[in-house]
Amino acid sequence: MPDQYDLIVLGSGPGGYVAAIRAAQLGLKTAIVERENLGGICLNWGCIPTKALLRSAEIYHYMQHAKDYGLAASGISADIEAVVKRSRGVARQLNQGVTHLMKKNKITVHMGDGKLTAANAISVTKDGTTTELTAKNIIIATGARARDLPFAPADGKRIWTYRHAMVPPEMPTKLLVIGSGAIGIEFASFYNDMGAKVTVVEMLDRIVPVEDADVSTFLHKALAKQGMDIRPSTGVQKITDTGSGISAEIKAKDGNVTTEDFSHVIVAVGIVPNTENIGLEALGIATDRGHIVTNAMCQTSVAGVWAIGDVTQPPWLAHKASHEGTIAAEAIAGGHPHAMDPKNIPGCTYCHPQVASVGLTEAKAKEAGHAVKVGNFPFIGNGKAIALGEAEGFIKTVFDAKTGELLGAHMVGAEVTELIQGYTVGKTAELVEADFMHTVFPHPTLSEMMHESVLGAYGRALHF
Missing domain, CATH: 3.50.50.60 (FAD/NAD(P)-binding domain)
Structure with missing residues (x-):
């Protein structure tokens, strides 16, 4: 007899393992299938270890500019092997953390290549041995991989x-x-x-x-x-x-x-969704340019089969996948979760300076027919930014001129990937310009620029 579950999750990235945990919390007997590493690409080869690399580069940058802070440093050098070793250690630690979470939540882990054989069945093959699993529901969370150039496939050498x-x-x-x-x-x-x-x-x-x-x-x-x-x-x-x-x-x-x-x-x-050889065609699961088509609750065109994360529609972001995992698990358990609004999903780029945004750009807002009010506050007008030696950048906010709705926020500068969530909460809560204006922002912080940008959209900026 096949192993039987309430839910099987195919893929253990930030969408898959979060879906499995939430389902287990809701009392569902849950299994997860993973062919490589628990935590998926994001945790092992993406979001987290790249931030470890970037942190090392950031420290190196500051060391090279020590004199800007009244300090002296000599004999500075970078050891790429040591930098990579630290990054891999961070990934290994988090992989072990996900392994612990699976045990803590009593989620059964099946390592191997998973393939849907029916709307309620998956076969898992590992080292030539195949295990059959069945479940009332299946979530596909197989993610995506980097797209190659057709004339120059990646070889790992050059x-x-x-x-x-x-x-x-x-x-x-x-x-x-x-x-x-x-x-x-x-x-x-x-x-x-x-x-x-x-x-x-x-x-x-x-x-x-x-x-x-x-x-x-x-x-x-x-x-x-x-x-x-x-x-x-x-x-x-x-x-x-x-x-x-x-x-x-x-x-x-x-x-x-x-x-x-x-x-x-x-x-x-760009990316290519991992939809090959997982049984989609035989079940007739609808796709669009390789990505699985889902509705607002992450359901596919086949009853009982759900899909989340990079294998579905954009944006292709880890936090979007995790939230979809929660939505799908709660819907499967009989709840009524809120559908996710793509306009409320923030995006972050961890270059130097950092970039972060949520919602519509000014151009997209105008294309959508909005009359807009736009605020733009520079880092040079913020005391904390100057004290940090990070006075380059700005925060831009776009409001609907008629309703005061925050349509979008766009930032470039130091630590903006941490600041953006303030506007994301505001958008999700449907706050308007007055709500932001009446909020007290602590001093001295970079977050004060968020307040000033809102004020600036209405001609009320205080420090610029």
Whole structure:
């Protein structure tokens, strides 16, 4: 007889393991299937270990600029092997944490390749042995992987995806980064701070193209000031491994094609959902360009089968996956969770300076027909930012001029990835401009800029 459960979760990333925990809390007999590492890509090869790398680069940057703070440091150097070792240690610690959470919540873990054989059944194959599992409901949380360039598949030697870039066989000297989304820009920032000469190419007309145009412009200038070569409206047509590096044919905005040499290249041009060989076709589960189609409660087109995270529709963010896991688990348990509004999902990019946003950009708000009021407050007007030596950046807020609804917030500067949640809570709670204005922000903090930006949208900024 197959092992029987109330719920089986296929994939243990930040969506899958959170769904399993919430289901177990609600009294469901739950199992999770994972082919590689508990915690998935985010915990083991993505969000967390990359932040460990970026933290090391940040410390190195501050050490190199010690004199700016009245300090002296000499003989400064970076050990890429030690930096990577620390990052892998962080990932290992968190992997062990997820293992503990599975035991604590009495969730059965099946390691192996999982495949749906029916709407209520999964086979798990490990080392040639197959185990059959059945459940009343199944959640697919198989995530996604980096997209390769068709003319230059990643090999881990000279041509890297993010995964190779996290455990580099050597330190790049001259690095080409293809793609300027969050992953591309974060690795560009890391390797630039670590001493590599970095070039970033982006097919679209500005970097971090999902962000507000003002943020893109500011970040471009900031990264260029740090020594990066930033090239929007530019594409790579060909990559050749020369043995000692790579040669790239780069097509500029004006159509001019040049051939340039680099030591390594990071390809960060999007993701591919992990939907192959998991049984979708046989069950007739609807997909759109490979991603599983779901409704607001994360249900697929087949009853009893649910899907969450990067394997579904965008945005492809770990925290979105986790919240979807909670929604799906609560719905399966008979609850009535609130559907998630994509406009209330914050996005963060951990480059230097950081970028964070939630909701509509100014352009998107206008395209949607809103008359807007826009506030923009610079870091240079904030005492805490000046004291930190981080006076570059700004906070921008976009309000509906008629209703006072916060439509979007956009930030670039020190620690904005921590600040953005204040606006996210406000959007989720449907606060209006008066609510933010009447809130007392502590002094001296960076958060005061959030208050000032709101005031500025209505002509009431106090410190600028």
